[in-house]
Amino acid sequence: MKQLFLTLFTFLSAFITHAQVKIEGKITDVKRKAIKGANVALGNTYDGSTSDSTGYFSFTTSEKGIQYLQISTEGYKNNTVRVNLDSAISFINVSLKSKVNEIQAIRVSAGAFEASDEKKGTVLKSLDIVTTAGSNGDLNGALKTLPGTQQNNDKEGLFVRGGTGYETQTYIDGTLVRNAFLSGVPDLGARGRFNPFLFKGTTFSAGGYSALYGQALSSAIILETEDMPEKSQGFANFSSVGIGAGILKVNKAKTHSYSVSFNHTNLAPYFALMKQNVSYKKAPMYNQIDISARQKVGKKGLLKLYTYGNLGRLNINRKDIDSYIDSTKTYLYKNEFKLNNDNFYANISYKDYITSKLKINAGVCYSTNTDDIFMQSLTQDDQVNTDSLYKYKTNAIVSNNQLITAKVVLQRNFGSLNNLRFGAEQISYVDKNNLKTYNVNYKIADQYSAIFTEGDVYITNDIAGKVGVRAEYSSLLNRWNIAPRVSVAYKLSRRGQLSAAYGDFYQKPENRFLYANANLNFMKATHYIVNYLYQTKDYLLRLEAYDKEYKNLTKNSFSNSLYSPQNATNDGYGYARGIELFWRDKKTLPGMDYWISYSYIDTKRNFNSYLRSTQPDFVASHVASMVVKKFWVKKMFGVNGTYTFSSGRPYLNYNKTNPYNSTNDANLFLSDYTKAYHNFSVSCNYLKSIKKTFNVFVVSLNNPLYLYQEYGYNYSLMSKNQDGSFHSEPVLPAARTFVFVGWFMSWGVDKTDDAINNNL
Amino acid sequence: MKTIKIAIVFLLSAVAMQAQDNARFLKAMTANLAEWKNVKTPDDAVKITNAFERIANAEPKEWLPLYYCALNTVTGAFQTRDAKAIDAIVDKAEEYINKADAISPNNSEILTVKAMCMGARIMADPMTRGQKYGMQSGMLLETAKKLDPTNPRPYLYEAQSKYYTPEAFGGGKKVALPLLEKAEELFKNFKPQSEISPNWGVDQVTDLLKQCRG
Numbered sequence: 020m021k022q023l024f025l026t027l028f029t030f031l032s033a034f035i036t037h038a039q040v041k042i043e044g045k046i047t048d049v050k051r052k053a054i055k056g057a058n059v060a061l062g063n064t065y066d067g068s069t070s071d072s073t074g075y076f077s078f079t080t081s082e083k084g085i086q087y088l089q090i091s092t093e094g095y096k097n098n099t100v101r102v103n104l105d106s107a108i109s110f111i112n113v114s115l116k117s118k119v120n121e122i123q124a125i126r127v128s129a130g131a132f133e134a135s136d137e138k139k140g141t142v143l144k145s146l147d148i149v150t151t152a153g154s155n156g157d158l159n160g161a162l163k164t165l166p167g168t169q170q171n172n173d174k175e176g177l178f179v180r181g182g183t184g185y186e187t188q189t190y191i192d193g194t195l196v197r198n199a200f201l202s203g204v205p206d207l208g209a210r211g212r213f214n215p216f217l218f219k220g221t222t223f224s225a226g227g228y229s230a231l232y233g234q235a236l237s238s239a240i241i242l243e244t245e246d247m248p249e250k251s252q253g254f255a256n257f258s259s260v261g262i263g264a265g266i267l268k269v270n271k272a273k274t275h276s277y278s279v280s281f282n283h284t285n286l287a288p289y290f291a292l293m294k295q296n297v298s299y300k301k302a303p304m305y306n307q308i309d310i311s312a313r314q315k316v317g318k319k320g321l322l323k324l325y326t327y328g329n330l331g332r333l334n335i336n337r338k339d340i341d342s343y344i345d346s347t348k349t350y351l352y353k354n355e356f357k358l359n360n361d362n363f364y365a366n367i368s369y370k371d372y373i374t375s376k377l378k379i380n381a382g383v384c385y386s387t388n389t390d391d392i393f394m395q396s397l398t399q400d401d402q403v404n405t406d407s408l409y410k411y412k413t414n415a416i417v418s419n420n421q422l423i424t425a426k427v428v429l430q431r432n433f434g435s436l437n438n439l440r441f442g443a444e445q446i447s448y449v450d451k452n453n454l455k456t457y458n459v460n461y462k463i464a465d466q467y468s469a470i471f472t473e474g475d476v477y478i479t480n481d482i483a484g485k486v487g488v489r490a491e492y493s494s495l496l497n498r499w500n501i502a503p504r505v506s507v508a509y510k511l512s513r514r515g516q517l518s519a520a521y522g523d524f525y526q527k528p529e530n531r532f533l534y535a536n537a538n539l540n541f542m543k544a545t546h547y548i549v550n551y552l553y554q555t556k557d558y559l560l561r562l563e564a565y566d567k568e569y570k571n572l573t574k575n576s577f578s579n580s581l582y583s584p585q586n587a588t589n590d591g592y593g594y595a596r597g598i599e600l601f602w603r604d605k606k607t608l609p610g611m612d613y614w615i616s617y618s619y620i621d622t623k624r625n626f627n628s629y630l631r632s633t634q635p636d637f638v639a640s641h642v643a644s645m646v647v648k649k650f651w652v653k654k655m656f657g658v659n660g661t662y663t664f665s666s667g668r669p670y671l672n673y674n675k676t677n678p679y680n681s682t683n684d685a686n687l688f689l690s691d692y693t694k695a696y697h698n699f700s701v702s703c704n705y706l707k708s709i710k711k712t713f714n715v716f717v718v719s720l721n722n723p724l725y726l727y728q729e730y731g732y733n734y735s736l737m738s739k740n741q742d743g744s745f746h747s748e749p750v751l752p753a754a755r756t757f758v759f760v761g762w763f764m765s766w767g768v769d770k771t772d773d774a775i776n777n778n779l
Numbered sequence: 780m781k782t783i784k785i786a787i788v789f790l791l792s793a794v795a796m797q798a799q800d801n802a803r804f805l806k807a808m809t810a811n812l813a814e815w816k817n818v819k820t821p822d823d824a825v826k827i828t829n830a831f832e833r834i835a836n837a838e839p840k841e842w843l844p845l846y847y848c849a850l851n852t853v854t855g856a857f858q859t860r861d862a863k864a865i866d867a868i869v870d871k872a873e874e875y876i877n878k879a880d881a882i883s884p885n886n887s888e889i890l891t892v893k894a895m896c897m898g899a900r901i902m903a904d905p906m907t908r909g910q911k912y913g914m915q916s917g918m919l920l921e922t923a924k925k926l927d928p929t930n931p932r933p934y935l936y937e938a939q940s941k942y943y944t945p946e947a948f949g950g951g952k953k954v955a956l957p958l959l960e961k962a963e964e965l966f967k968n969f970k971p972q973s974e975i976s977p978n979w980g981v982d983q984v985t986d987l988l989k990q991c992r993g
Contacts, residue, residue: 063837652945
């Protein structure tokens with residue numbers, strides 16, 4: 020009986036509440052600053068409390084014995100404190116160690132798959148590109164509103180920080196793109212090939228780019244294609260320059276998708292309406308097909324395929340300044356330039372997690388480009404010019420290049436942020452040039468290999484570094500190089516950071532030098548960059564200063580065989596220094612988003628056929644842009660304006676520097692400057708849903724103010740003015756103004772989508 | 780006999796302990812839910828979320844405390860003014876709701892909160908994220924509706940997100956109105972599984988209906 024009673028007593032005693040014990044204390048960080056909102060929990064019970072704004076917490080508990088207080092809060096490492104509830108509890112002071120947190124940590128590189136410079140570079144979204152006035156939907160047109168770029172609309176390529184167009188290369192999904200621009204017509208520039216909507220992001224790095232990329236002395240345009248699309252859709256476009264249509268299908272489980280689109284661009288109707296400075300025997304016409312496919316692999320892997328084919332044709336006739344007669348101010352002849360371009364590009368990329376900490380990114384790419392060029396001199400009534408002096412202008416050239424590249428990058432994560440990337444890249448290419456008129460064939464082939472490694476190191480939440488090294492070998496040059504790349508970022512405050520970068524960048528000389536002489540070395544540029552970035556939700560301020568030292572640039576002679584590439588050496592050298600400002604403001608002007616870029620550059624180089632070290636003819640010392648966008652959400656209507664200014668560019672004046680003369684005064688070489696360049700463009704876009712389609716209407720006007728723009732001067736060695744000087748003409752855009760009108764529409768094709776809509 | 784008596788006592792105490800645990804859980808949850816209705820400031824919200832989190836850590840088999848932690852956190856994401864902080868807040872909310880999902884899969888209320896997490900992410904960058912997260916959010920809501928056709932909350936959240944979506948993208952008052960009316964009707968007849976099961980939202984429906992109608 021007693022035993023039973025005792026058992027019952029023990030049983031009942033479990034229900035008796037004990038005396039309450041009070042636990043209190045203070046939570047701070049290692050600097051003794053109070054942490055509010057921390058969760059202080061008595062392990063495995065409900066008891067606990069939240070720290071207030073002074074870090075103080077208190078609560079009572081009826082638990083007994085040894086217990087553990089668990090303290091947790093965002094941004095700090097959890098902490099456990101042992102307490103003995105049977106004895107007196109003293110005031111508990113806890114200091115929490117900060118956790119290097121992925122969101123709060125500053126970024127020297129951001130994102131899991133791209134190892135490039137999202138902070139030093141500026142990221143544009145495809146919507147930004149398409150809606151920037153003056154870009155005409157061309158990626159490079161939009162990049163020209165960012166600091167570091169030049170307004171060289173007469174030349175092919177993007178000119179960055181004193182470098183030539185060749186020094187900036189484009190990469191898609193990690194691999195190098197050989198012909199990123201449509202084949203250019205001399206003095207008329209060229210558009211980029213690829214549709215900006217293909218890419219989920221564009222990173223433009225004006226210098227100091229990652230060790231994962233190479234063979235670009237100045238800068239890298241890093242593009243990453245969209246991953247798995249969200250829904251099936253059909254799309255079509257009608258514009259003043261062409262038509263196109265396509266279809267995109269995604270399966271319900273979103274494990275695979277494919278897309279096919281066709282575009283026909285034809286400038287003939289437009290040129291019939293808008294007079295151009297040049298006459299087109301055949302206005303530029305492009306037939307293009309894009310095919311994409313995506314396949315999910317396993318849980319986290321993705322296989323992407325992108326192929327592109329483009330056939331371009333044009334035939335342009337321009338007055339031949341060599342046939343200019345000053346006394347009558349007429350041109351006897353014109354130059355015909357006929358270009359057929361066939362381009363095919365295919366890229367397969369694969370990304371996946373091999374283990375939870377090891378990621379792989381691999382890509383294989385094939386491209387081939389053929390330019391079939393024919394030039395000759397014609398009389399004004401389109402007959403072949405029989406004048407023997409002009410016979411040398413007849414030229415037929417077929418050039419073809421083929422490229423196969425393969426690249427693999429492995430990334431090993433250590434903790435949540437530190438990581439190490441390493442990989443290798445192989446580029447095999449063949450470049451052939453058949454000068455049909457002279458029956459001369461040039462061919463070069465190169466096997467280029469590179470290995471690289473790079474690591475992101477987060478020392479604290481405030482200091483991060485990126486260290487990498489890249490080694491390259493070219494079989495054609497039979498040389499190798501090693502390039503270190505280092506960058507460091509230091510967080511000054513919640514919104515501001517300072518970073519610095521140093522790196523060596525190598526690039527093979529241009530092909531025209533290699534045809535004649537492959538015994539050349541890599542050209543080299545060393546970059547030193549310092550940058551301050553201040554960013555809030557509404558504002559972004561970026562200030563950057565840089566110094567680039569160029570060595571081993573190609574050098575050949577300025578002789579009467581006119582800049583012949585034979586006997587080139589690597590004796591060229593140069594420097595480029597400058598400061599740049601970028602300010603983006605989405606708040607001050609209500610409903611408006613605007614940005615301002617300003618670049619100042621001081622650069623000189625003595626390379627190729629230059630007679631002295633001087634500012635190159637593709638650089639203007641001051642370049643500024645202002646882009647303004649306003650979008651009325653209620654009306655779904657937007658207006659965009661872009662104003663660009665660039666100071667004069669040097670140009671070669673034959674009257675001061677005569678190519679026939681073996682002794683020229685070097686100080687007069689490139690000593691003339693063009694007039695300053697101003698351009699203003701405006702565009703409007705209107706979004707409307709009509710029944711089941713989503714439509715965007717765009718009207719864009721380039722230079723509606725009809726401002727005079729010149730890019731340089733062309734001189735004739737055959738035509739002399741009445742005063743005996745060589746005749747010259749300014750290099751002008753093909754037309755002062757350009758008007759674009761377009762209608763883009765898309766509609767859902769997925770039946771489940773309709774079903775959902777019907778059920779509402 | 781003695782052995783049996785002792786056995787019975789132990790058995791009874793085990794049952795009693797269990798009942799006591801359940802009672803303790805219900806009591807704490809009920810108390811917290813009462814506090815939850817009175818939350819006014821973000822600091823209050825943190826206190827309540829922490830209280831739910833303590834219960835969740837002590838009761839690893841219960842999905843409800845995790846559900847309320849996630850709901851509180853994602854509501855904070857909708858209310859924050861700092862677009863850049865949204866992703867971090869939603870990450871935390873998704874941590875909670877994914878744990879709840881593991882405990883109680885195919886749960887209409889849990890899927891509704893998951894859809895809210897997707898929707899909150901759109902606010903960090905509406906132009907770029909609208910389509911992707913909008914679609915994913917919509918699909919989760921459809922599944923939530925199918926799993927429990929009597930649950931008004933998927934309709935409520937869908938109405939809220941349509942209300943704030945521009946008309947050109949398929950949103951606006953006209954689209955939100957029928958969804959709100961459906962939610963209103965379901966609220967009238969809704970019977971929660973227990974007194975601590977989700978039963979919130981009727982006030983939000985009333986407020987939004989006023990905006991839509993007048």
